[in-house]
Amino acid sequence: MGEASVKTLETRTDVSSPLVTESEVRTGPERTLLARLRSPRRPRIWFEILLIAVSYWTYSLIRNAVPEQKAAALANADWIWNAERSLGIAVEQTVNHAVNSVTWLIVGMNYYYATLHFIVTIGVLVWIYRFHPGRYAATRLVLFATTGVALVGYYLYPLAPPRLMNGQNFVDTVLVHHTWGSMASGNLKNMSNQYAAMPSMHIGWSLWCGLTIFAVASAPWARILGLLYPAATLVVIVATANHFWLDAVGGMLCLAFGYTASRAWFGSLPHRLPRHPLYAGPHPATALLNRFRR
Template sequence: MGEPTEIQTSGTEQSARARRVGSVQSPSRPADGTVDGTDTLASGSTALRGPRTLRSRIGAQRRGPARPRLWFELALIGFSYWIYSLVRNAVPEQAAIAHQHATWIWQLEQNLGVAVERSVNNGINSVTWLIVGMNYYYATLHFIVTIAVLIWLYRSHPGRYAAGRTVLAVTTAIALVGFYFFPLAPPRMMPGFIDTVTAHHTWGSLASGAGASVSNQYAAMPSMHIGWSAWCGLTVFFLAERAWVRALGLLYPVFTLTVIIATANHFWMDAVGGALCLAIGFVVARFIYHRWAFQFPQVPASWQAGSSSQVPEQRPTPVGAGLRR
């Protein structure tokens, strides 16, 4: 009778031992689904470690973009502008449909009561010094200011550069799609409007005059003068420290809007299209980085410490609050 008792006792000890081992290998799970508040599982759950580590690294990269490299950024800007010019000038120049689209937009604006382009164009054209200055503004600042803001963003706000540059790149890419699928004749090609570059013999613009032969004249929708100037203006407004500089940032796209209408290079609707492209650019960058472009730290702490580790996750800062530092 003693032997069965011994066997029963051994079985009980084995069951207890199995329960103790199971309790070590299967720790309790809190309500959030993690194991003891960590992403690393105990022995026996190693198979889950790899995917979680990969997701953690991707998430860290999204939260903290890598430090921009000067040579790479210069090459990227040069290549992007080359592609932009190539595609913009290579799209089909369908004159008939481009003029038809211009007529549609002009009629739409007249129905909405906002068709003021012709009055502005004719009125400002009578002030020679003003319209000549606007011609040069249209031809030069579009590129100068955008490049200057990119350089300033790279040097003074490197932690925000990658996201900001992504916004600009996406905005431009969407504009190229618009150029291809919606050729549009600018107002200066319509009756009653004045081509101010030709009328005042100014230089520098590819929109009309001598430069017209090397540029697509029907790439007016959307207006990248508005898309790029609005990007510059918002970047300066949110990140500059001095109030007067921030004010200039907001005024820059307003001045640009006045210029593109006075010189008869764009309709109001072209400006709306450019602003819409910029809005999509911000949303796409938000999707990529999980944070709005200007919400990243000015210089991540890991960069200041000389560490190659990614920036730890931080609670997003409300737009406009504490962004300049």
């Protein structure tokens, strides 16, 4: 997604949000601290790397610190599976068995599940940081708020993935095909909470990537790929028996919360903010810190 091949829709999206007006760009005393904090500004690479690293470490720590509650998680999985069967929408086992019968396909999906979740998400963050700095903070806030509210779901609703259900004959494709990378199967299963399947952040993050690309990119092929990515991810999480498709609905709801939080803070959806930040001064938190140092 280089600058030459993925251009922005300047005429469509490079407009100021209701929050960021010319009067708010001024650095005079009439500009409140809150308004300055809510104004998009050019991100700093060292701060972003540190913030993302610390945030993901904290997220992983909290997610894995949530009590596994195995009995409750298995009971919840049975309830969801029985409810889906009653409604005639229980397709997970059919998809799991069908895809598992094609070795090259399921092995590819195992690696897809283990790697693209991180690679594509980081790639989209870097792309927005590099070419759309005015939209970066709002876009990042969507991702962070989505991930943060997911932790509430893990705590309140422990859920076993289909592959761990008792007596339902789901195939744990990582174990069967001896592929690497899944933190929820094989030798790495003790490093991750296996009963935190609801909501699915594979869907939350992939849909965030897809919508970000679709909203900002102008190249038709890029926008199409943006929409295909979360759709392919949905197939993968079901085929590998890592999630019920209702877990994906949970991920979508978390993402909706993330967009709501970002819009409330910045006064606009991320793609409607200016491509380049209007306010170029130092971050107000830096100025506040300097005052305490004096």
